[in-house]
Each structure stands twice: as C-alpha cells, then as structure tokens.
Amino acid sequence: xxxxxxxxxxxxxxxxxxxxxxxxxxxxxxxxxxxxxxxxxxxxxxxxxxxxxxxxxxxxxxxxxxxxxxxxxxxxxxxxxxxxxxxxxxxxxxxxxxxxxxxxxxxxxxx
Amino acid sequence: xxxxxxxxxxxxxxxxxxxxxxxxxxxxxxxxxxxxxxxxxxxxxxxxxxxxxxxxxxxxxxxxxxxxxxxxxxxxxxxxxxxxxxxxxxxxxxxxxxxxxxxxxxxxxxx
Numbered sequence: 001x002x003x004x005x006x007x008x009x010x011x012x013x014x015x016x017x018x019x020x021x022x023x024x025x026x027x028x029x030x031x032x033x034x035x036x037x038x039x040x041x042x043x044x045x046x047x048x049x050x051x052x053x054x055x056x057x058x059x060x061x062x063x064x065x066x067x068x069x070x071x072x073x074x075x076x077x078x079x080x081x082x083x084x085x086x087x088x089x090x091x092x093x094x095x096x097x098x099x100x101x102x103x104x105x106x107x108x109x110x111x
Numbered sequence: 112x113x114x115x116x117x118x119x120x121x122x123x124x125x126x127x128x129x130x131x132x133x134x135x136x137x138x139x140x141x142x143x144x145x146x147x148x149x150x151x152x153x154x155x156x157x158x159x160x161x162x163x164x165x166x167x168x169x170x171x172x173x174x175x176x177x178x179x180x181x182x183x184x185x186x187x188x189x190x191x192x193x194x195x196x197x198x199x200x201x202x203x204x205x206x207x208x209x210x211x212x213x214x215x216x217x218x219x220x221x222x
Contacts, residue, residue, distance in 0.1 A: 031208070
C-alpha cells in the first residue's frame with residue numbers, strides 16, 4: 001500500500017511568517033510530486049510540481065524535494081490570511097501510475 | 112483555469128436509485144479521473160480513464176461504474192445509491208504523468 005503522510009494540523013502562523021508544510025511518502029520509486037491548495041468548499045488547486053531533488057521557487061512558494069529521505073515540503077514566505085486553506089501533497093509513481101494524495105494539512109494564518 | 116465542468120453541482124437522491132454524474136473537459140487531455148473526498152479519508156480514486164473506452168478501477172470502485180465514449184466526457188454512475196456514497200465527487204484531468212487539474216465538484220447526498 002503506497003502511503004503519503006502529512007501533519008494534519010491545524011498549523012497556525014502569524015501573518016508575514018514562513019509556513020512550513022511537510023509530506024513523506026512510502027514508495028521509493030515515486031517520480032513526481034505536487035502541492036495543491038484547497039479552500040473550504042472548493043476544489044483542489046495546483047500550486048507547484050517538483051520532479052528533481054532540490055528546491056523550486058515560484059513567487060512566495062518554495063517546494064523542496066529529497067528523494068533519498070522520501071520527503072517533500074512546501075514553504076510559504078510572507079504568509080497572508082488568504083493562504084489559510086488545506087494543503088494537499090500528491091505523489092505519482094512511475095509513468096502511468098496514479099496519484100496518491102496525503103490527508104492534507106490545514107493552515108491558518110492569523111492577522 | 113482548466114476547462115472542466117461537472118454536472119450536476121448538487122444532488123439529493125434516495126437510497127437505491129441510480130445516479131449519473133458527468134464530467135466534461137475542453138482541454139483534450141487523455142486522462143480523466145473520478146475521486147471522492149470525505150472527512151478523515153482525503154481524496155480517493157474511484158475510476159480513471161486513459162482514453163476513449165479505456166477505463167480502470169481505482170482504490171474505491173465498488174458500487175460505481177464509468178464510461179467514456181468521447182474524449183471530452185467521463186461519466187460516473189452509482190448503480191444503486193447508498194448512504195455511504197454521500198460525498199463530494201471531483202473529476203480531474205491530466206496528460207500522461209503530469210499535473211492533474213480538478214473540476215468544481217459535485218456534492219451528492221443520498222437519503
């Protein structure tokens with residue numbers, strides 16, 4: 001059974017701080033990694049994808065991947081109240097394999 | 112936003128009745144997916160399609176069937192709805208092993 005784990009939260013950070021969201025996965029053959037944001041009552045929205053070890057930055061978001069440790073993280077700099085949502089980690093194995101989603105981490109950014 | 116629509120957006124039905132949910136895309140993506148999302152379980156894959164008339168089961172396929180007669184349409188049928196199928200249903204699309212993009216969701220209540 002392939003598993004993706006995340007801290008369920010809620011994770012609370014003050015406005016302007018860095019929020020750090022973590023995800024671990026069990027399938028060492030996983031190749032593709034994705035972060036989604038989901039506001040309450042809405043559908044998941046893609047934030048970032050990462051395929052290689054290291055960091056990938058997009059605006060206030062940085063994804064970090066360490067395949068040896070089977071760990072992927074998302075950093076949100078200068079957190080805003082509008083970032084308050086549930087963040088889902090998704091992992092895809094080798095070509096053709098389906099996504100496995102983590103349970104999500106609920107983030108609350110306090111004004 | 113990816114061109115994905117789902118219909119209906121909300122539905123209330125009675126136990127034992129058949130229900131069909133529709134997903135329509137305008138992106139010409141090869142892969143289409145049906146997920147359900149429940150508190151405490153996250154997103155779980157029901158069925159997916161990798162081309163016209165090519166479908167396969169996901170993690171929680173019992174009680175569901177699918178059909179894809181055109182690239183743009185993917186139908187999910189609950190053959191005889193049960194209360195345990197009360198959930199939010201999301202359709203998603205992707206190209207090969209790339210990102211998945213989600214539709215707006217259908218909230219189904221089985222009474």
